[in-house]
Amino acid sequence: MASQSVNRRTFLTQATAATAVGLTIPNINFGAQPKAADQVIGHGSHRYKVVPNWGVLDAGKNPVNDCHEMVEDAKGRLILLTNETKNNVIIYDKSGKLLETWGTTYPGAHGLTLSNEGGEQFLFICDNNRHQVIKTDLKGKELLKIDYPKETGKYDYPTQFTPTETTINPVNGDIYVADGYGLNYITQYDAKGKYIRHWGGKGQENGQFDCCHGILVDTRNKANPTLLITDRRHNCLKRFTLDGKYLSTIALPGSYICRPVLHGDMIYGAVFRSTSDAYPNSGYIQILDKNDKVVSTPGGSAPVYKDGKLEEQRKDMTANTFMHPHDVLVDSDENVYVPQWASQKTYPVKLQRVS
Numbered sequence: 001m002a003s004q005s006v007n008r009r010t011f012l013t014q015a016t017a018a019t020a021v022g023l024t025i026p027n028i029n030f031g032a033q034p035k036a037a038d039q040v041i042g043h044g045s046h047r048y049k050v051v052p053n054w055g056v057l058d059a060g061k062n063p064v065n066d067c068h069e070m071v072e073d074a075k076g077r078l079i080l081l082t083n084e085t086k087n088n089v090i091i092y093d094k095s096g097k098l099l100e101t102w103g104t105t106y107p108g109a110h111g112l113t114l115s116n117e118g119g120e121q122f123l124f125i126c127d128n129n130r131h132q133v134i135k136t137d138l139k140g141k142e143l144l145k146i147d148y149p150k151e152t153g154k155y156d157y158p159t160q161f162t163p164t165e166t167t168i169n170p171v172n173g174d175i176y177v178a179d180g181y182g183l184n185y186i187t188q189y190d191a192k193g194k195y196i197r198h199w200g201g202k203g204q205e206n207g208q209f210d211c212c213h214g215i216l217v218d219t220r221n222k223a224n225p226t227l228l229i230t231d232r233r234h235n236c237l238k239r240f241t242l243d244g245k246y247l248s249t250i251a252l253p254g255s256y257i258c259r260p261v262l263h264g265d266m267i268y269g270a271v272f273r274s275t276s277d278a279y280p281n282s283g284y285i286q287i288l289d290k291n292d293k294v295v296s297t298p299g300g301s302a303p304v305y306k307d308g309k310l311e312e313q314r315k316d317m318t319a320n321t322f323m324h325p326h327d328v329l330v331d332s333d334e335n336v337y338v339p340q341w342a343s344q345k346t347y348p349v350k351l352q353r354v355s
Contacts, residue, residue, distance in 0.1 A: 039319055039320075039321065040354060041298040041299050041316070041319050041321055041351070042285075042287075042296045042297070042298035042355075043295070043296040043297060043298075043302050043303065044295055044296055044355075045295065045296070045355060046266075046287050046295060046296035046298070046353070046355070047296070047298075047353070047354050047355040048298055048335075048336060048351035048352060048353055048354060049351065049352050049354055050321055050349060050350070050351060050352075051096075051335075051350040051351070051352050053096075054096040054337075054347075054348070054349070054350035055080075055092055055096040055337075055347045055348050055350065056096070056347050057090070057098055057347060059345070062086070062087050062090060062098065062101060063084050063086055063087070063345065064080075064082040064084050064090070064345055064346075064347060065082055065083050065084040065345060066082060066083050066326070066340075066341045066342060066343075067080060067081075067082050067326065067339030067340055067341070067343070067346070067347065067348055068081050068082065068083065068109060068110050068111070068112065068326050068327065068339060068341060069081050069110075069111060069112035069259075069326065069327040069339060070112070070327055070329040070337050070339050070348060071112055071113070071114040071123075071329060072114075072329060072331055072332070073114060073121055073138060074116075074121055076093070076094060076331075076332065077091050077092070077093060077099060078091065078092040078093070078094065078329065078331070078337060079091050079112070079114070079123070079138075080092065080339060080348060081106075081109050081110075081111075081112040081125065081339075082109060082339075083106065083107060083108060083109040083110070085103075085104045085105065085106065085107055086104065087101035087102070087103060087104070088102070088103030088104065088105075088106040088109045088125075089101060089102050089103040089123075089140065094331060094333070094335075096350070102139065102140040103140055106125060106127050106129075106130070106134075107127070107129040107130070108127040108128030108129030108130060109125060109126075109127055110125075110126045110127065110128050110163075110164055110165075111124070111125065111126030111133075111163065111164050111165040111166055111178075111259075112124070112125060112126075112327075113165070113166045113167060113168060115168040115170075115173070116170065117173060117191075120137075121138055122135055122136065122137055122138070122143065123135070123136045123137075123138065124166040124168065124175070126163040126164055126165060126166060126177070127163075128162050128163070128164070128181060131147070131148060131158050131159055131161045131162060131163075132145050132146060132147055132163070133145070133146040133163050133166055133175075133177055134146075144192075144193050145193075146175070146177065146189065146193050147161070148160065148161030149161065149177075149185070149187045149195060149198060151195040152185065152187065152195075152198045154183055154185060154198070154201070155183065160182055160183055161179055161182045161183070162179060162180070162181035162182035163177050163178065163179050163180070163181075163182070164178055164179070164180030164181055164212075164213050164214070165177075165178045165180065165213060165214045165215050165230075165259050166178070166215065167215045167216050167217045167227070168217065169217050169225075169242065170217065170219065171225075172190075172191065173190070173191030174188060174189065174190055174191065174196070174242075175188070175189040175190070175191065175193065176188050176189075176215055176217070176227065177189070177215075178212045178213065178214065178215040178229065178230075179212065180209075180211050180212045180213035180214070180230070180232070181211070181213075183201060183202065184200055184201055184202040184208070184209045184210070184211070184212050185198050185199065185200045185201050185212075186198060186199055186200045186212060186215065186227075186229065186240075186244065188243075188244070197243065197244060198244075199240075199244035200212060200229075200244075206238070206246045206249065207240075207244075207246040209229070209230075209231045209234070209238070210231060210232070210233035210234055211230070211231070211232035211233045212229050212230060212231060212232075213230040213232045213257075213258050213259060214229070214230040214232075214257070214258050214259020214260055214269075215227060215228070215229045215230070215259070216228045216229075216259065216260045216261065216262055216267075217242070218239070218260075218262060218267075219262070220262070220265060220290060225242060226239050226240060226241060226242065226247065227239065227240040227241070227242060227244075228250075228260045228267070230257055230258065230259055230260065230269075231249075232256050232257060232258070232277075233256070233277060235251065235252050235253050235254060235255055235256065235257075236249050236250055236251050236252055237249070237250040237252065237257065237260055237267075237269075237292075238250075250288070250292045251309065251310060252286065252294070252310065252313075253310060253311070253312040253313065254274050254275050254312035254313040254314050255269075255271045255274055255284075255286055255300075255313055256271055256272055256273045256274065256277050257269040257270070257271050257286060258270045258271070258272055258325070258326050258327060259327065261327070261328050261329070261330065263330035265289065265290040266287055266288065266289060266290070266330075267287070267288040267292070268285065268286070268287050268288075268328040268330055268336070269285070269286045269287075269288075269328060270283065270285060270325035270326050270327050270328050270338060271283050271284050271285065271286055271300065271325060272324045272325060272326055272341060273324065274300060274313060274314045274315050275312065275314045275315075280323075280324075281315075281322075281323045281324065282314065282315040283299065283315070283322045283323065283324050283325040283340075284297055284298060284299030284300030284313075284315055284316070284319075284322060284325065285297065285298040285299055285300070285322075285325060285328055285336065285338065285351075286300070286313075293305070293310075294310055294313075297313055297316075298321070298336075298351065299315065299316055299319050299321045299322045299325075300313050300314065300315055300316050301313050301314050301315075301316055321349060321351075322338065322340065322343075322349065323340055323342070323343035323344070323346075324340050324341045324342050324343050325338045325339075325340050325341075326339055326340055326341040327339050333353070334353040335350060335351060335352050335353055336350070336351040336353070337349070337350050337351075338350075338351065
């Protein structure tokens with residue numbers, strides 16, 4: 001965790017950026033701030049305490065750069081993806097003990113998705129620098145590569161394709177790729193990587209996006225699964241059918257959410273910045289219930305609905321837990337792990353559920 005002096009510098013940076021976007025920053029007595037490990041963050045039924053020094057490794061041997069995403073495999077191992085090529089994949093147990101590392105060829109490692117195929121598990125890595133999606137086994141053996149989708153007719157050259165996330169249909173293995181840093185199309189493939197269809201693109205219409213950063217097959221309605229797709233700069237999630245037809249929008253004003261993550265009946269998401277995507281160190285976590293209502297915002301302001309609409313949320317300036325959360329992993333014990341982007345090369349934050 002950052003020292004008090006670093007917190008002051010961080011706050012001053014936030015205050016400068018916040019002034020630029022017209023935010024009001026409250027007066028804070030830094031000397032009175034509780035330690036991060038003593039803080040309880042979140043609201044209502046989803047409140048958490050920070051587990052000090054979880055997962056901190058010897059940075060000389062196992063460094064991280066941006067800690068982008070995490071998943072839990074069937075053995076309960078926690079798999080972290082970082083764009084540090086000394087060890088792109090770092091595997092922990094739940095206590096934070098290092099179990100294994102691999103990967104030196106993913107300089108733009110960004111998206112990480114776990115799939116289950118007939119009892120065997122695989123990883124899908126989105127690499128921004130390679131402009132590819134790569135399927136691997138859990139030991140790192142590459143099994144499939146998806147290059148830029150020239151079949152769509154939308155891409156003139158490979159580097160226009162900068163994928164940020166995938167999701168896998170658990171029924172038929174279809175692969176959906178979100179090109180959040182490229183042309184903002186969603187491209188659907190079959191399980192073998194054969195092109196099926198595409199939709200979206202950058203724009204203001206319901207079926208378009210401005211940074212379709214994350215994507216999820218939402219299986220809570222077993223009879224009618226849908227896709228939840230981030231529209232990050234529009235501060236919302238958008239729901240589509242599995243064949244790309246727009247259904248609805250979940251407005252999350254103030255929240256630049258990275259990707260939706262399903263756990264039980266709840267949707268979790270890391271918000272890398274709030275109120276403005278130019279406002280540094282202003283991230284938090286958002287938790288939505290089965291009715292797509294925000295019920296808790298660890299590290300952020302309490303969710304308030306007025307006339308059925310969520311009021312704008314922002315960082316809780318009394319909390320110093322996060323800088324730029326990029327993903328959320330919820331384990332089988334309901335604890336939360338938060339890898340962070342551009343956060344001084346720090347290891348993930350573990351939150352222990354207290355209510």
